[in-house]
Amino acid sequence: xxxxxxSQSRPGVPLEALQHQRFRPIDYEPAFMRxxxxxxxxxxxxxxxxFAGLLLLALTLAGTxxxxxxxxxxxxxxxxxxxxxxxxxxxxxxWPPAKLGAPPAKLTITILGDPSFxxxxxxxxxxxxxxxxxxxxxxxxxxEQAVTAYLVFIASSxxxxxxxxxxxxxxxxxxxxxxxxxxxxxxxxxxLYTFDNRVRIEVNGTAAARAGVRLSANLMxxxxxxx
Numbered sequence: 409x410x411x412x413x414x415s416q417s418r419p420g421v422p423l424e425a426l427q428h429q430r431f432r433p434i435d436y437e438p439a440f441m442r443x444x445x446x447x448x449x450x451x452x453x454x455x456x457x458x459f460a461g462l463l464l465l466a467l468t469l470a471g472t473x474x475x476x477x478x479x480x481x482x483x484x485x486x487x488x489x490x491x492x493x494x495x496x497x498x499x500x501x502x503w504p505p506a507k508l509g510a511p512p513a514k515l516t517i518t519i520l521g522d523p524s525f526x527x528x529x530x531x532x533x534x535x536x537x538x539x540x541x542x543x544x545x546x547x548x549x550x551x552e553q554a555v556t557a558y559l560v561f562i563a564s565s566x567x568x569x570x571x572x573x574x575x576x577x578x579x580x581x582x583x584x585x586x587x588x589x590x591x592x593x594x595x596x597x598x599x600l601y602t603f604d605n606r607v608r609i610e611v612n613g614t615a616a617a618r619a620g621v622r623l624s625a626n627l628m629x630x631x632x633x634x635x
Contacts, residue, residue, distance in 0.1 A: 489598050489607050490587055491528040493576045494561055497598060500624040503558060509582045511540040518554040521563035523547040551576035562596060564588040581620040592634040610634045
């Protein structure tokens with residue numbers, strides 16, 4: 409499907425400035441997360457720019473809560489934020505027509521090795537659509553179950569067998585995502601990490617291209633590039 413990305417976020421505010429803002433505790437279902445129709449090629453340029461800016465804010469402002477929160481709450485909140493990131497990545501990636509069925513065919517996210525995180529992603533995806541396509545979320549136990557998905561999240565529990573996981577989905581045009589140190593260097597397309605109380609993104613562009621998935625330039629600008 410043709411790309412529908414724009415090169416700006418909020419007028420007059422560079423993406424770099426947003427990237428360095430300290431994150432605040434957030435409502436995990438804020439209004440701008442509930443928008444139903446992400447950018448589409450037939451939407452006027454001004455509307456696309458406004459919507460892309462909202463999506464960028466959804467990615468950029470979503471961060472882990474203050475360290476002043478009660479002990480033990482940071483991990484849970486961080487995972488909820490990462491779940492929102494996963495759902496938003498569907499709006500910043502483009503798959504070839506051979507992978508996509510006609511709308512309203514579902515976009516499937518699979519979570520490998522972490523059923524509890526799958527439940528969080530399913531909640532974040534509830535009621536969301538991408539270009540008229542609903543989102544389905546499934547917990548899986550074997551990487552071969554991800555070949556029909558559009559995005560597979562690879563949990564840290566899979567670190568020891570990561571090469572085998574990546575081989576299993578190599579020809580499936582699946583966007584691989586993780587949140588484990590070193591995953592991007594080892595061939596995962598997008599990796600989430602936390603630094604200075606903020607969730608950040610690193611991208612292995614070569615891995616994404618090898619998988620046949622095109623990532624938005626806006627996403628690449630917000631990410632640390634790893635090869």
